[in-house]
Amino acid sequence: MELRYRLVLxxxxxxxxxxxxxxxxxxxxxxxxFLCPLIRW
Structure with a gap:
């Protein structure tokens, strides 16, 4: 699964x-x- 977001400002x-x-x-x-992609196990 892919999560995308944009910070406009x-x-x-x-x-x-x-x-x-x-x-x-x-x-x-x-x-x-869901496994957080920013955590290193």
Whole structure:
């Protein structure tokens, strides 16, 4: 997934690729999460 935004007053554009990951739930199914691209694991 890609996130794009623009700061008009500063004339800046930013684009980030955001990963989706899933984890299992205790009673079945999955839960989806966005991973911040600016955090280094």
């Amino acid at each position: 500063a004339d800046e554009s930013h684009t980030y690729r955001v990963r989706l990951v899933s984890t299992g739930c205790a009673f079945g199914g999955v839960r989806w999460w």
